[in-house]
Amino acid sequence: MQCEVRVRKLETNEPKCMKCGKPFRYKEQEYCHDCMHTQHYFDRGAAVWLHKEPVNFSIYQFKYHNQRIFGKYYAAEMVKKYRNTLLKWKPDIIVPIPLHCRKLRKRGYNQSAIVAKELGEYLGIAVDTKGFRRVRGTVPQKGLAPAKRRMNLGGAFSVSGYLRTAMKGKTVLLIDDIYTTGSTMDEAARTLKREGAEKVFYLTISIGQGY
Numbered sequence: 001m002q003c004e005v006r007v008r009k010l011e012t013n014e015p016k017c018m019k020c021g022k023p024f025r026y027k028e029q030e031y032c033h034d035c036m037h038t039q040h041y042f043d044r045g046a047a048v049w050l051h052k053e054p055v056n057f058s059i060y061q062f063k064y065h066n067q068r069i070f071g072k073y074y075a076a077e078m079v080k081k082y083r084n085t086l087l088k089w090k091p092d093i094i095v096p097i098p099l100h101c102r103k104l105r106k107r108g109y110n111q112s113a114i115v116a117k118e119l120g121e122y123l124g125i126a127v128d129t130k131g132f133r134r135v136r137g138t139v140p141q142k143g144l145a146p147a148k149r150r151m152n153l154g155g156a157f158s159v160s161g162y163l164r165t166a167m168k169g170k171t172v173l174l175i176d177d178i179y180t181t182g183s184t185m186d187e188a189a190r191t192l193k194r195e196g197a198e199k200v201f202y203l204t205i206s207i208g209q210g211y
C-alpha cells in the first residue's frame with residue numbers, strides 16, 4: 001500500500017516533452033533539451049513512471065529475477081494512463097524492442113515482449129515478437145557519448161520479410177522497459193520506417209527526468 005503511494009508520485013504527469021514524454025521538473029515548455037537538439041526518428045512516445053526508486057527496483061526484478069508476472073501490471077498501468085493517447089495514435093501492430101539472441105538465451109525471456117503481449121491482449125491489437133530482431137550485439141550504452149551510442153547501435157536491428165509486409169504503411173507501437181537517451185528507440189524506429197512502417201510510437205514502463 002505504501003509502495004502504491006510512492007509509485008503514484010512517480011507517475012509522469014504534465015508538463016512533459018511533446019516528443020519523448022519526459023516530465024519536466026519546473027518549467028512549462030514544449031520540448032525537452034534533448035528533443036530540441038536531436039532529430040528523432042520516432043513520432044512520439046510516453047512512459048508510465050519516472051525511473052526512480054521503487055520503480056527502478058521493480059523493473060530490475062522484472063528483468064533479471066524472473067518476476068515475469070509484473071508484466072501484466074505494467075501493461076494494465078499503460079492502458080489506464082494512456083487509453084486516450086492510444087486511441088489517437090491508433091497502432092496497427094505492437095512490437096517489443098528485441099534482445100540479441102545470446103542475451104535472450106541467457107535471460108530466458110524478453111521483458112519487453114512480455115509487456116507487449118499483455119498490452120496487445122488488453123487492447124485487442126496484434127503483437128509480433130519474432131519479426132523484429134536484434135542482429136548485432138552491442139556494448140552497454142551507459143557511459144557512451146551520444147555519437148558513440150548511435151555508432152554502437154547502427155545496423156543493430158533487422159525486420160523479417162513477413163513483418164515488412166505486415167507493417168507496410170502501418171502504425172507501429174514499440175514497447176521497451178526504459179527510455180533513457182532515446183538512442184535505442186531511434187535506431188529501432190529508423191529501421192522500422194526504412195522497412196516501410198508509416199508511423200512509430202512507443203510506450204515504456206519508465207523514463208528519465210527531462211530538462
Ligand SMILES: [Zn+2]
Nearest residue numbers: 017020032035
Ligand atoms: Zn523530449
